[in-house]
Every structure is written in structure tokens, then in C-alpha cells.
Amino acid sequence: MEGADRAVVEAPRSLRHRKKDRTRREIQAEALRLFAEKGYQSTTVEEIASAAEVAPRTFFRYFPTKEEVVFWSEYQPALADFVDARPGGEPAVEALRRGLVDGLAVFYAEDHDRLLERVTLAYRTPALHPRLRQQQAVAADRMAEILAGRLGVAPGGLEVRAFAAAMTSALWVAVDEWQAHDGVGDLGALIDRALGTVLDGSVATAELPRRARTATASRRTKRSSSRR
Amino acid sequence: MEGADRAVVEAPRSLRHRKKDRTRREIQAEALRLFAEKGYQSTTVEEIASAAEVAPRTFFRYFPTKEEVVFWSEYQPALADFVDARPGGEPAVEALRRGLVDGLAVFYAEDHDRLLERVTLAYRTPALHPRLRQQQAVAADRMAEILAGRLGVAPGGLEVRAFAAAMTSALWVAVDEWQAHDGVGDLGALIDRALGTVLDGSVATAELPRRARTATASRRTKRSSSRR
Amino acid sequence: MEGADRAVVEAPRSLRHRKKDRTRREIQAEALRLFAEKGYQSTTVEEIASAAEVAPRTFFRYFPTKEEVVFWSEYQPALADFVDARPGGEPAVEALRRGLVDGLAVFYAEDHDRLLERVTLAYRTPALHPRLRQQQAVAADRMAEILAGRLGVAPGGLEVRAFAAAMTSALWVAVDEWQAHDGVGDLGALIDRALGTVLDGSVATAELPRRARTATASRRTKRSSSRR
Amino acid sequence: MEGADRAVVEAPRSLRHRKKDRTRREIQAEALRLFAEKGYQSTTVEEIASAAEVAPRTFFRYFPTKEEVVFWSEYQPALADFVDARPGGEPAVEALRRGLVDGLAVFYAEDHDRLLERVTLAYRTPALHPRLRQQQAVAADRMAEILAGRLGVAPGGLEVRAFAAAMTSALWVAVDEWQAHDGVGDLGALIDRALGTVLDGSVATAELPRRARTATASRRTKRSSSRR
DNA sequence: ACGGGCGGGACTGCCCGTTGGT
DNA sequence: ACCAACGGGCAGTCCCGCCCGT
Numbered sequence: 008m009e010g011a012d013r014a015v016v017e018a019p020r021s022l023r024h025r026k027k028d029r030t031r032r033e034i035q036a037e038a039l040r041l042f043a044e045k046g047y048q049s050t051t052v053e054e055i056a057s058a059a060e061v062a063p064r065t066f067f068r069y070f071p072t073k074e075e076v077v078f079w080s081e082y083q084p085a086l087a088d089f090v091d092a093r094p095g096g097e098p099a100v101e102a103l104r105r106g107l108v109d110g111l112a113v114f115y116a117e118d119h120d121r122l123l124e125r126v127t128l129a130y131r132t133p134a135l136h137p138r139l140r141q142q143q144a145v146a147a148d149r150m151a152e153i154l155a156g157r158l159g160v161a162p163g164g165l166e167v168r169a170f171a172a173a174m175t176s177a178l179w180v181a182v183d184e185w186q187a188h189d190g191v192g193d194l195g196a197l198i199d200r201a202l203g204t205v206l207d208g209s210v211a212t213a214e215l216p217r218r219a220r221t222a223t224a225s226r227r228t229k230r231s232s233s234r235r
Numbered sequence: 236m237e238g239a240d241r242a243v244v245e246a247p248r249s250l251r252h253r254k255k256d257r258t259r260r261e262i263q264a265e266a267l268r269l270f271a272e273k274g275y276q277s278t279t280v281e282e283i284a285s286a287a288e289v290a291p292r293t294f295f296r297y298f299p300t301k302e303e304v305v306f307w308s309e310y311q312p313a314l315a316d317f318v319d320a321r322p323g324g325e326p327a328v329e330a331l332r333r334g335l336v337d338g339l340a341v342f343y344a345e346d347h348d349r350l351l352e353r354v355t356l357a358y359r360t361p362a363l364h365p366r367l368r369q370q371q372a373v374a375a376d377r378m379a380e381i382l383a384g385r386l387g388v389a390p391g392g393l394e395v396r397a398f399a400a401a402m403t404s405a406l407w408v409a410v411d412e413w414q415a416h417d418g419v420g421d422l423g424a425l426i427d428r429a430l431g432t433v434l435d436g437s438v439a440t441a442e443l444p445r446r447a448r449t450a451t452a453s454r455r456t457k458r459s460s461s462r463r
Numbered sequence: 464m465e466g467a468d469r470a471v472v473e474a475p476r477s478l479r480h481r482k483k484d485r486t487r488r489e490i491q492a493e494a495l496r497l498f499a500e501k502g503y504q505s506t507t508v509e510e511i512a513s514a515a516e517v518a519p520r521t522f523f524r525y526f527p528t529k530e531e532v533v534f535w536s537e538y539q540p541a542l543a544d545f546v547d548a549r550p551g552g553e554p555a556v557e558a559l560r561r562g563l564v565d566g567l568a569v570f571y572a573e574d575h576d577r578l579l580e581r582v583t584l585a586y587r588t589p590a591l592h593p594r595l596r597q598q599q600a601v602a603a604d605r606m607a608e609i610l611a612g613r614l615g616v617a618p619g620g621l622e623v624r625a626f627a628a629a630m631t632s633a634l635w636v637a638v639d640e641w642q643a644h645d646g647v648g649d650l651g652a653l654i655d656r657a658l659g660t661v662l663d664g665s666v667a668t669a670e671l672p673r674r675a676r677t678a679t680a681s682r683r684t685k686r687s688s689s690r691r
Numbered sequence: 692m693e694g695a696d697r698a699v700v701e702a703p704r705s706l707r708h709r710k711k712d713r714t715r716r717e718i719q720a721e722a723l724r725l726f727a728e729k730g731y732q733s734t735t736v737e738e739i740a741s742a743a744e745v746a747p748r749t750f751f752r753y754f755p756t757k758e759e760v761v762f763w764s765e766y767q768p769a770l771a772d773f774v775d776a777r778p779g780g781e782p783a784v785e786a787l788r789r790g791l792v793d794g795l796a797v798f799y800a801e802d803h804d805r806l807l808e809r810v811t812l813a814y815r816t817p818a819l820h821p822r823l824r825q826q827q828a829v830a831a832d833r834m835a836e837i838l839a840g841r842l843g844v845a846p847g848g849l850e851v852r853a854f855a856a857a858m859t860s861a862l863w864v865a866v867d868e869w870q871a872h873d874g875v876g877d878l879g880a881l882i883d884r885a886l887g888t889v890l891d892g893s894v895a896t897a898e899l900p901r902r903a904r905t906a907t908a909s910r911r912t913k914r915s916s917s918r919r
Numbered sequence: 920a921c922g923g924g925c926g927g928g929a930c931t932g933c934c935c936g937t938t939g940g941t
Numbered sequence: 942a943c944c945a946a947c948g949g950g951c952a953g954t955c956c957c958g959c960c961c962g963t
Contacts (some may be wrong), residue, residue, distance in 0.1 A: 050950080051950090051952085052953090053951085061925080061926090062925070063926090063927090064926055064954095065924085065926070067953070071953090072952080072953080073952070073953095082432050082449060122244035129284045136369065137368065137369065138365070140365065140367065140368040140371075140372060141364065141368070143368075144364075165408065165409065165412050165425065165429060165432075166428065166429070166432040168412075169404075169405040169408040169409065169428075169430075169433060170405070170432050170433055172404035172405055172407070172408050173400075173401035173402070173404050173433045174401070175404070176375070176397075176400035176403070176404035177398070179400070180393065180400050181393065181397065183289045183920060184396075191928075196295040197393065198388045200394065201397035202397075203395060203399055204394040204397045204398050205401045205433065279933085280933065281932085289945090290945050290946065291934095291946090292934095292935090292945060292946065292947090293944080293945070293953090295934065295935075296931090296944085299934090300934080301932095301933070301934090309926080350929090364935080474851030498746065507954085507956085508955080508956065509955090511946085517922090518922050518923065519922095519923090519957095520921080520924090521921070521922065521923095522920060523957065523958085524921075524922095528956080528957080529957090549764075551962065572945090574895075589848060591930080592828075593824065593825065594821070596821065596825065597820065597821065599824075600824060603860070621865065621868050621884055622884065622885075623890040624864045624868075625864045625865065625885035625886075625888045625889060626861070626888050626889055627863040628863070629857035629858070629860050629861045629889045630865050631860070632831070632856035632857050632859070632860040633853040633857045635856070636849065636852045636853045636856050637849065637853065639876060640852075652737070653849065656849055656850065657849060657853035658853075659848075660849075660854050661853060661854055661857045661889065662851045706939085706940080707939075707947085711947085735927090735928065735929085736928080736929065736930090738930085745948075745949090746948065746949045746950070747929095747930095747949090747950095748931095748948075749947085749949065751930065751931080752947085752948075752949095755930090756929080756930080757928095757929070757930090907922090
């Protein structure tokens with residue numbers, strides 16, 4: 008019961024704060040609209056500001072960078088927290104897997120379309136990838152902390168960090184796959200497959216079939232840079 | 236074995252290219268000197284250019300961005316290639332682990348100090364983290380290709396990508412740990428530990444000790460932002 | 464003699480004013496601390512405000528500009544007033560010279576270190592030079608008024624203004640010299656030498672030694688910009 | 692003969708340079724026009740840029756600050772150089788006085804109106820005073836160098852610097868007086884009076900008439916801040 | 920009066936397309 | 942024909958003003 012409270016019911020903010028949040032939402036809405044219309048790169052902050060009827064200077068008061076307007080959400084989901092909320096009896100990996108699925112329920116519930124819009128925009132805009140990866144890095148750090156907590160070890164240890172980073176990376180591959188199919192398909196199942204692959208060494212211990220060597224070599228040439 | 240050769244011995248470039256590389260090295264040397272003196276952020280491209288006695292515009296002809304001057308190396312080692320060069324008989328995970336260690340031998344051999352300087356600069360400069368993570372993402376993609384090749388499956392599959400991403404992430408944690416200790420310590424051993432942690436599931440299946448639950452909960456409040 | 468008193472003993476301000484002055488001192492103290500740590504330019508008003516635990520807006524209520532926080536002093540000495548306080552029998556130039564020395568006694572007495580800190584900061588920070596020179600200009604105007612009063616002529620006259628400006632300029636050169644040596648050495652003596660040089664014409668009427676002409680000409684090329 | 696060359700005939704610049712100078716003149720012309728129309732402060736750089744048909748960014752390539760557009764002149768007169776050009780036989784003070792008058796001849800000759808416009812704008816716009824005073828400070832430093840050269844002493848000496856600063860200050864009072872009367876009247880004569888006042892201690896040694904004391908005191912209240 | 924929100928203008932840094940000179 | 946310089950564009954930061962509510 009208090010668990011639900013913690014996640015959803017916020018203290019009724021002061022009127023001042025409410026107004027600020029409204030402005031922030033307003034700016035984000037206009038920005039996303041413009042991004043959809045003419046692309047992220049070719050939309051300038053000045054255009055966003057004037058569409059939202061604020062001064063350019065004000066835009067930067069609400070969002071420290073242009074990227075942030077894509078990544079901000081009024082209910083910061085913090086996937087890792089759902090892992091933290093799992094009961095203590097579960098093995099770490101189980102808590103991790105189930106915690107993420109718990110989180111997704113909220114994801115799906117709240118404003119599904121807006122969320123999908125932001126995620127696809129982030130994944131499909133090269134200029135946003137740096138920021139996207141930072142998000143992942145933060146998530147990995149957070150995950151390491153939580154895991155360390157569950158296991159009773161120091162959070163800075165190589166093993167914990169490595170494991171947390173590996174899990175988080177696999178997770179994001181699942182999200183990538185999900186958005187690549189425009190959000191159709193069950194994200195939970197994708198995550199299960201992604202994490203599972205790592206956990207049961209099915210891929211790891213497989214041997215190389217005879218003919219594969221050459222196939223690999225020929226594929227090397229058609230790499231393309233995905234930068235910028 | 237000739238596979239490894241292919242990665243290292245380059246066709247002797249045309250004289251033209253050699254001259255360009257010399258200029259590139261020159262610019263990089265001046266840039267790294269200035270970065271060490273006054274920091275990455277507070278060194279402007281203009282300063283680098285004038286120190287290297289080229290026009291600012293010319294700087295960008297040699298390096299597409301300011302970041303690149305840190306990441307460029309005349310012998311791009313491409314860790315993934317060393318994995319590719321492992322004999323076909325090995326299980327995938329073994330090839331991966333040993334391939335990386337092979338690569339490190341080259342790393343250590345070639346201009347160890349300059350390399351360490353660039354790596355530590357990249358890891359300790361927040362402004363360079365985005366580019367650093369992109370490097371990792373590219374490595375993960377490459378790894379997925381190679382693994383897919385060895386296993387005879389399509390490189391875009393969720394499972395392969397997830398596994399490759401996970402391994403790569405763990406790898407970079409090891410590198411981070413290594414540079415955090417200023418390059419003392421055996422990078423190979425660190426990598427072994429990092430990858431091993433993921434592969435043998437020791438962390439994954441561990442259960443939560445009795446007292447840990449509460450410790451975790453109490454730790455939640457004192458989170459500090461590690462951004463910027 | 465009571466003239467001197469008038470300049471120093473202030474009516475005991477209302478309690479309101481006292482509180483304001485205390486806040487002002489508080490802000491100034493934090494600002495000077497930050498300036499010493501990270502330089503004037505790279506310290507933002509916002510940082511100062513938050514260090515002094517006031518709103519940024521409030522900073523500007525106490526100090527009209529960021530510069531002012533360096534130049535403000537709770538006992539504004541107003542050098543010129545000390546000249547004004549000299550007895551009427553003295554020749555103008557004598558009053559001027561002695562008045563300044565009188566003022567310095569107070570300077571030295573009151574919080575010598577804080578004063579030196581502010582003065583050296585002002586002199587060594589290019590961004591503060593404009594404000595510093597304005598200070599000098601105001602002092603020159605005030606001096607012209609006082610001289611005009613002593614001589615019974617209009618204060619706007621060319622001659623009086625020129626003379627006052629000349630004296631004031633020479634005075635500040637002495638101060639500059641003093642701070643350049645970190646405040647060691649007798650400021651009074653430096654001022655005597657500076658003013659004396661102007662008054663006795665020793666420099667003015669000296670002739671050019673034989674060889675100097677060419678030396679001058681050759682020196683012209685190696686001028687370096689001292690700006691910024 | 693080469694003396695004249697040095698001052699007037701420049702090496703015929705490359706076409707590139709000529710074009711740059713033309714653009715610079717163009718920007719300055721538009722800026723001064725706008726300043727005259729609507730005042731310095733209320734003219735934005737953006738307006739100037741668009742009037743001159745360049746990008747705002749380009750404005751700053753030509754003039755590092757908005758102030759500079761007022762102070763720049765294609766033939767930098769460098770008053771001090773004219774002092775330097777006086778024959779070696781003259782006493783220093785005589786060279787100084789005559790050198791300045793020599794310089795004025797050129798001033799008057801070249802585009803008198805434009806010059807007067809810039810000078811009056813600078814003197815009558817409080818926002819430009821800081822920059823104006825910096826100009827004076829640079830002139831004083833230059834003067835100290837030249838005097839030191841003529842006298843065969845080090846240019847950093849207190850006496851030389853003090854004397855040079857004093858002379859320069861007096862000089863600028865004369866210029867101020869001149870512009871205050873809209874440029875009518877003989878600037879040369881004003882300068883003679885200003886410098887003369889300092890050199891023959893007429894003001895310095897005068898005694899205070901009986902009644903002056905009180906006059907001074909009463910005047911003290913009506914001081915007004917000339918800031919901003 | 921005091922804090923806060925907001926606006927605005929100067930200025931900088933990175934990066935890129937174009938053009939003109941050698 | 943190349944290639945450096947010129948000019949442009951956009952994000953972002955800082956100082957400081959105005960107006961609002963308290």
C-alpha cells in the first residue's frame with residue numbers, strides 16, 4: 008500500500024511548482040510536435056521557444072540542453088527502483104528480471120503514445136544517441152548499487168559493476184528491438200529473452216559451425232559508420 | 236595466424252597519405268599537450284590549430300570533431316578483429332575471451348604511455364564520455380557480427396546482440412577499473428574477472444543475505460547526481 | 464582637525480541599516496573567497512548567491528553589479544575628503560600631498576589584509592580594470608572640486624581639471640606600484656615620489672641623451688599587446 | 692622621407708585584406724548611423740548586423756565587442772607615435788607637447804566629421820566610458836615607453852610612469868573640453884593650456900584665499916553619480 | 920522591501936558550406 | 942586544382958533588468 012503511494016501520489020506541490028511544471032510540459036509538447044514535423048536537428052531552440060511563447064533564455068531555464076526536452080518525463084520511472092522494490096527472498100537475477108517487468112506495467116499504463124514517441128525519436132536520431140547512452144550508463148550504475156545492496160557487497164566492486172552493466176546493456180537491446188518494431192510486440196517477453204540469453208550460457212558455449220569462418224570475413228567490408 | 240597479421244600489417248600507404256598522417260599526428264600531439272595543460276574543455280580548437288600551425292578550418296579537415304583528436308590512433312586496433320582471428324574450433328565465449336587478450340598484447344606493445352594518456356583523458360573528462368560510449372556501442376555491434384558469423388546465425392538477432400552487448404559492457408568496466416588505477420595492474424586479469432562474473436552466473440544466482448534488504452532501502456535517500 | 468573627525472565618525476546607523484550591512488558583508492566575504500579560489504571571471508553571481516544563501520536576485524539588491532562586490536567597503540574612505548580636511552593655510556599642492564598621506568593612515572589601520580586583497584584583485588583582474596579606472600575618474604573629479612574650492616575658482620575650469628586629473632593619475636601609479644609588490648614597502652613614500660616627479664619638473668625638462676633616439680626607434684617593433 | 696612613408700603609404704594589401712577592410716568600414720558606418728538615430732545602448736548588435744547585411748556572428752569576427760565599433764579607426768592615429776617622431780634635441784616635455792600638436796594636424800585632416808562623431812559619442816555615452824578610459828591607459832603606457840626611451844631609463848620606473856600618466860590625463864581633459872564644445876575651438880590651444888598648467892606649477896603653489904573653505908563644504912552635497 | 924520568475928542582450932565555441940587566391 | 946580563409950548558423954552561458962506576489 009505505501010509502495011503504491013511512493014510511486015504515484017506526490018505531495019500536492021505549491022501553486023508555484025505546478026505552474027512551472029505546466030510550462031515545462033507546454034514546452035516539451037511544442038518541441039515534440041516540431042521534432043515530428045521537421046526533425047530534431049533542423050528544429051532550433053528559438054523555434055521551440057517561440058512556439059511555446061517563451062523567451063529562448065527561458066527554454067534553457069527549464070531544460071539545460073536541447074536534448075533534455077526529449078528525455079524529460081514528469082514521472083521519472085527509474086526502472087532500477089522497481090528492482091529495488093522486489094522482496095528480499097528472490098535471488099538477485101530473479102529480482103532483476105521481475106522488477107523490470109513490474110516497471111513496464113507502469114510504462115504501459117501512463118501515456119503510452121507520448122512515451123513511445125519519445126523513445127523512438129531518441130533511438131532513431133543519431134544526434135540523441137550520446138544522451139541515450141548516458142541514460143543507460145546511469146541505469147547501470149544504479150543497478151550496481153542495488154545489486155550490491157541485495158548481495159551485501161561494496162557497490163564499486165568490479166564483479167558487481169560488470170554484471171550490472173552486462174544486464175543493463177542486454178536490457179536496452181530489448182528496448183531497441185521493441186521500438187524498432189514501433190512498439191508492437193510484448194516488451195516484457197523481449198526483455199526475458201535478452202536477459203535469458205546472457206544468463207543461461209546458450210550463446211556462450213556454442214561452437215562454431217564449419218563454414219562460418221569465411222562468412223564472417225566477407226561481411227567485414229559493408230560496415231557503415233552510424234555517426235552524426 | 237595470418238588472420239592476426241592481416242589486422243596489423245597495413246599496405247604501405249601512398250606518400251600522400253603518409254604526409255597527411257604526419258600532420259595528423261602533429262595536431263594530435265599539440266592537442267594532447269594542451270589538454271594536459273589546461274583541460275579538454277577550456278582548450279579551444281583555435282588554440283590547437285594555432286599551436287600546430289594550421290588554420291582552424293584545417294583542423295576539421297583532419298579530425299571531424301574536437302573529440303576525435305582524442306580518440307584517433309594511427310594503428311586502430313579494433314579489438315573485435317582479434318576475436319575474429321581466433322581459430323574456429325573454440326567455443327564462442329572462449330574465442331571472445333582469448334581474442335581480447337591477444338589484442339591487449341598489441342595495445343601494450345605500441346606506445347603504451349600515449350595510449351594510457353588518451354584513455355585516462357577520455358574516462359576522466361565528462362565531455363568525452365558520450366564519444367567514449369559510442370566507441371563501446373560500435374564495438375558491441377562489431378562483436379555481434381562476429382559472434383553471429385561464428386555461430387552461423389543472423390547478426391541482427393536479439394539473442395546475439397544482447398549477448399554481445401553484455402560482454403562488451405563488462406569488458407569496458409574492466410578497462411575503466413584499469414585506468415582508474417592509472418594503468419597499474421594486469422588488464423588481462425581484470426577482463427577475465429569481468430567476463431567471468433557474467434558467464435558463470437555467480438552473481439546472478441546469489442541470494443540476498445538476511446540483513447541486506449533494509450540496508451538497501453536506507454541507502455536510497457543519499458543518492459547523489461553524478462552528472463556533469 | 465574636527466574636519467578629519469567628520470570624515471571618520473559616522474552617525475550610528477539605524478538597526479535596519481546595520482542588518483543590511485551585515486548581509487552585505489556576508490555576501491562580500493563569500494564572493495571574495497570564491498574569487499580567490501577560482502578567479503573572478505569564472506565565478507558566477509549565482510554561485511556567490513548560493514554560497515551566501517540568498518537568492519540571485521537579492522545579490523543585485525545589495526550590489527548593483529558583480530564588480531561592485533569587489534569595490535565596496537563599509538567605511539568608504541574617499542581619499543579626496545582627507546585633502547579637503549587640510550587647514551586652509553597650506554598651498555594647494557601641499558594640502559594635496561599631505562591629505563593623501565593622512566588618508567593612508569586610516570587605510571593602514573582598518574583591516575589591512577582585506578583591503579590589500581581587494582586592491583590586488585582589482586589590479587590583477589583585467590575584467591575589473593574598467594571599474595577601477597572609473598574609481599580614479601571619480602576621484603579626479605572630486606579632487607578638482609576641492610582644489611577649485613581652495614583656490615576660489617570655478618570647478619569646471621580646464622586648468623583645475625587638468626591639474627587634478629594629472630595628480631590623481633600619478634597617485635594611482637603609486638598605488639599600482641605598491642600592490643605590484645604585494646603591499647610591502649611604504650605607500651606614502653611611493654606617493655611622494657610620484658607626485659614629486661610631476662611637480663618639480665625633473666622629468667619634464669630633462670634632455671635626451673645622445674644615443675637614446677635610435678634605441679627608441681628600434682624598440683618600436685617589439686610592442687606586445689597587453690590587452691585582455 | 693621614409694618618415695612620411697611609414698605613416699601613410701601602406702603596402703598595397705592583398706585583395707582579400709582590402710575586402711575585409713571594406714566590410715569593416717561598412718559595418719562601422721551602419722553602426723554609427725544607428726547609434727546616432729536611436730542611441731548606443733538601444734541599438735542591438737543584431738540590428739547593426741542586419742543593417743550591414745552580415746550575420747551577427749560575423750560582426751563579432753570584425754569587432755570583438757560592440758564598443759570596439761566606436762573606437763576602431765582604419766588609420767590608427769596613435770598619438771604617442773608623433774611624440775616619438777620629434778627630433779632628439781628637444782627636452783622631453785617639449786617633444787611631448789609638440790608631438791601631440793603634430794598629431795592633431797593629421798586628425799583634423801582626415802575625415803574630421805567622422806572623427807568628431809566618434810569622439811563625442813564616446814564621451815557622451817556613459818556605457819562607453821570604461822572603454823574610453825582604457826584607451827587613455829594604453830596611451831599612458833605607450834607614452835611612458837617613449838619617454839623612457841628618450842631619457843634612457845627603464846620604462847617601468849615609477850617616476851616615468853607617473854609623469855607619463857599625469858601628462859596623458861591632462862591631455863584627455865583637453866580633449867573632453869574640446870568635444871564638450873562640439874569641436875569648435877582650437878584643440879591645440881586647449882592642449883597647450885592643459886599641459887602648461889601642470890608643468891609650470893601655477894596651480895600647484897597657489898594659496899587658498901580666505902573665503903574658499905566654506906564654499907567647498909557647501910558644494911559637497913550636490914554630487915551626482917555619473918555611473919551607468 | 921524581498922524573493923522569484925522571466926526576459927533580453929552580449930558574447931563564445933564548435934562546426935560547416937562556399938569562395939577566392941595561389 | 943587545391944586549400945585556406947571567410948562567413949554563417951546554432952547551442953549555450955552570463956549579467957542584469959522588470960514585474961509579480963508576499
